[in-house]
Amino acid sequence: MMSLPKKDNSITSANSMKAEVFSSSASEAEMKAIAKRLRRHIITMTGKAGSGHPGGSLSAVEILTTLYFRVLRHKPLAPQWTNRDRFILSKGHAAPLLYATLAECGYFPIDELLTLRQMDSRLQGHTDRTLTPGVEMSAGALGQGLSFAIGVALAGRLNSKDYRVYVLLGDGECDEGQVWEAAMAAAHFKVDNLVAIVDNNGQQIDGWNRDVMNLDPFPSKWQAFGWHVIEVDGHDFTQLTQAFNQAKLVKGQPTVIIAHTIKGKGVSFMENNPDFHGKAPTAGEVKLALKELE
Amino acid sequence: MSQEVSQRETYGKTLVELGRENRDIVVLDADLSRSTMTMLFAREFPERFFDCGIAEQNMVGIAAGLAASGKIPFASTFAVFAAGRCFDQIRMSIAQPGLNVKLVASHSGISVGEDGTSHQSIEDLALIGSLPGFTVIVPADAIETAQAVKAAAAHFGPFYIRLCRPKLPLVYNEGYHFALGKAVTLRQGRDATIIAIGLMVKVALEAAGNLEGEGIDCRVLNMPTLKPIDEAAIIQAATETGAIVTAEEHLEHGGLGSAVAQVVARHQPVPMEFVAIKDTYAKSGKPAELFKRYGLTAKDIERSVKSAIERKWLSPFRP
Numbered sequence: 050m051m052s053l054p055k056k057d058n059s060i061t062s063a064n065s066m067k068a069e070v071f072s073s074s075a076s077e078a079e080m081k082a083i084a085k086r087l088r089r090h091i092i093t094m095t096g097k098a099g100s101g102h103p104g105g106s107l108s109a110v111e112i113l114t115t116l117y118f119r120v121l122r123h124k125p126l127a128p129q130w131t132n133r134d135r136f137i138l139s140k141g142h143a144a145p146l147l148y149a150t151l152a153e154c155g156y157f158p159i160d161e162l163l164t165l166r167q168m169d170s171r172l173q174g175h176t177d178r179t180l181t182p183g184v185e186m187s188a189g190a191l192g193q194g195l196s197f198a199i200g201v202a203l204a205g206r207l208n209s210k211d212y213r214v215y216v217l218l219g220d221g222e223c224d225e226g227q228v229w230e231a232a233m234a235a236a237h238f239k240v241d242n243l244v245a246i247v248d249n250n251g252q253q254i255d256g257w258n259r260d261v262m263n264l265d266p267f268p269s270k271w272q273a274f275g276w277h278v279i280e281v282d283g284h285d286f287t288q289l290t291q292a293f294n295q296a297k298l299v300k301g302q303p304t305v306i307i308a309h310t311i312k313g314k315g316v317s318f319m320e321n322n323p324d325f326h327g328k329a330p331t332a333g334e335v336k337l338a339l340k341e342l343e
Numbered sequence: 344m345s346q347e348v349s350q351r352e353t354y355g356k357t358l359v360e361l362g363r364e365n366r367d368i369v370v371l372d373a374d375l376s377r378s379t380m381t382m383l384f385a386r387e388f389p390e391r392f393f394d395c396g397i398a399e400q401n402m403v404g405i406a407a408g409l410a411a412s413g414k415i416p417f418a419s420t421f422a423v424f425a426a427g428r429c430f431d432q433i434r435m436s437i438a439q440p441g442l443n444v445k446l447v448a449s450h451s452g453i454s455v456g457e458d459g460t461s462h463q464s465i466e467d468l469a470l471i472g473s474l475p476g477f478t479v480i481v482p483a484d485a486i487e488t489a490q491a492v493k494a495a496a497a498h499f500g501p502f503y504i505r506l507c508r509p510k511l512p513l514v515y516n517e518g519y520h521f522a523l524g525k526a527v528t529l530r531q532g533r534d535a536t537i538i539a540i541g542l543m544v545k546v547a548l549e550a551a552g553n554l555e556g557e558g559i560d561c562r563v564l565n566m567p568t569l570k571p572i573d574e575a576a577i578i579q580a581a582t583e584t585g586a587i588v589t590a591e592e593h594l595e596h597g598g599l600g601s602a603v604a605q606v607v608a609r610h611q612p613v614p615m616e617f618v619a620i621k622d623t624y625a626k627s628g629k630p631a632e633l634f635k636r637y638g639l640t641a642k643d644i645e646r647s648v649k650s651a652i653e654r655k656w657l658s659p660f661r662p
Binding site for chain 2: 131177178179185186188189190192193194195196197198199200201202203204205208226227230231233234237238250329
């Protein structure tokens with residue numbers, strides 16, 4: 050069983066976990082509670098900031114909860130630990146979700162989440178690896194994370210390290226040509242310590258993917274590029290956990306988990322609403338959303 | 344006739360040397376390893392060499408990931424594809440986080456010749472020079488290339504090293520010591536200073552020799568580290584010679600001339616002239632023909648030196 054960080058996580062309470070490897074198998078009930086807290090953080094943070102990307106943060110909540118509380122081998126108080134599993138957020142606009150998750154793990158105090166996007170904050174609008182403990186990549190310019198992740202995975206192989214590399218892409222992000230350059234290379238270099246997860250919420254800024262730029266047939270594209278493909282309900286902890294476990298057994302090729310999700314998941318008026326891709330909730334909307342997430 | 348040596352071949356050989364000394368040196372290329380000469384490293388260290396195919400943006404990203412994990416990646420392709428095609432990748436994956444990636448770009452400038460506009464990188468110094476934290480080096484010959492590549496491996500942070508295609512006459516002898524961030528005075532003089540980079544250094548020396556015959560005494564500086572630039576050497580040259588001419592195989596804007604002019608304007612305003620490609624693209628042709636057409640010959644430098652010296656006496660800051 051894991052020990053969850055306290056809700057009012059302070060530096061002192063987090064210090065007790067020093068040197069602990071934060072790898073755990075949280076129960077379904079614990080996972081649900083964490084996911085709800087992450088959603089509340091995302092709403093509160095973006096609401097307070099007055100800008101940000103709640104939609105694509107909410108869609109990937111279960112993916113990050115599963116990774117950080119069931120899958121990743123990491124030490125929140127030693128973010129540079131060389132044997133850590135790496136999580137790379139390629140869809141850098143989901144920064145609020147990553148920050149909330151890192152804070153819940155104890156990488157930095159939860160109170161700091163309210164500084165999102167403010168002057169001198171460590172929590173930039175899009176991720177910045179030079180500022181935030183636990184952030185592996187400066188992202189936000191879409192399409193670059195998978196390439197970066199290949200480099201990290203190859204270095205692991207060269208150094209005979211057994212860490213694994215996880216990278217989260219948006220489905221809309223897969224419009225970028227660089228994603229497919231990287232998809233080809235990952236299979237070519239046989240990086241089986243690499244797992245890509247696509248937050249397949251079906252929407253991008255201008256609307257539904259199928260109307261803006263059709264990606265179908267999406268799973269068979271990855272398959273044709275030489276990847277082991279797993280499709281799951283991206284809001285189902287059991288399916289996600291099984292997919293990550295299955296990926297560990299795949300040898301000689303990278304794995305992609307296509308996680309079918311709902312943009313804005315958990316807040317009725319944000320679900321499947323592209324307006325909330327890059328727009329923060331108003332004070333009134335924050336209230337309504339938090340009520341739904343009680 | 345001085346000996347002509349390929350910067351690219353020297354680069355490949357230097358990589359092999361570095362690879363023998365340090366297991367963390369890794370090399371990437373984008374299907375041009377026979378031209379950039381990274382194939383020399385690939386032959387000796389196949390497990391540390393990654394050919395990324397014709398996909399430069401992905402190569403830059405992989406290099407960044409390797410650097411973020413403690414490796415010292417050298418990534419090579421032609422300058423036009425490295426700097427132009429991958430600008431955003433270099434900006435966000437390498438420059439912003441300040442990662443330890445060494446981009447060594449070959450076939451820069453118009454000396455690539457017959458391949459024409461698509462392969463003539465004349466904007467790369469402006470592009471990469473604009474990125475905060477990048478060190479930019481333009482070696483003048485093969486000897487300086489070897490030392491610049493070693494310096495890049497030894498210093499943490501993002502580097503861009505610009506090489507050219509043709510074999511070049513040697514400017515230096517084996518006793519030369521490259522100092523990062525320092526200009527090299529190749530010739531003393533009092534009437535004007537020519538500051539040059541890359542293959543224009545040899546042309547600048549030729550111009551200074553011709554001008555001597557006309558009674559004009561030129562200082563010649565090589566400025567191998569374009570960024571961070573040696574401000575002290577520029578200020579000293581402006582103060583002591585009162586006129587400056589820059590010479591580069593690059594567009595007039597955003598390269599050596601712009602960088603020097605900024606220092607001169609801020610600290611010691613003196614007349615300046617810029618020997619560089621004007622606001623245009625070049626075409627196919629033999630390098631010598633192209634240098635003549637686009638104003639990069641010793642004659643062009645000589646004319647510019649005279650023009651700068653003439654304007655000295657119009658300047659309220661004349662020495």
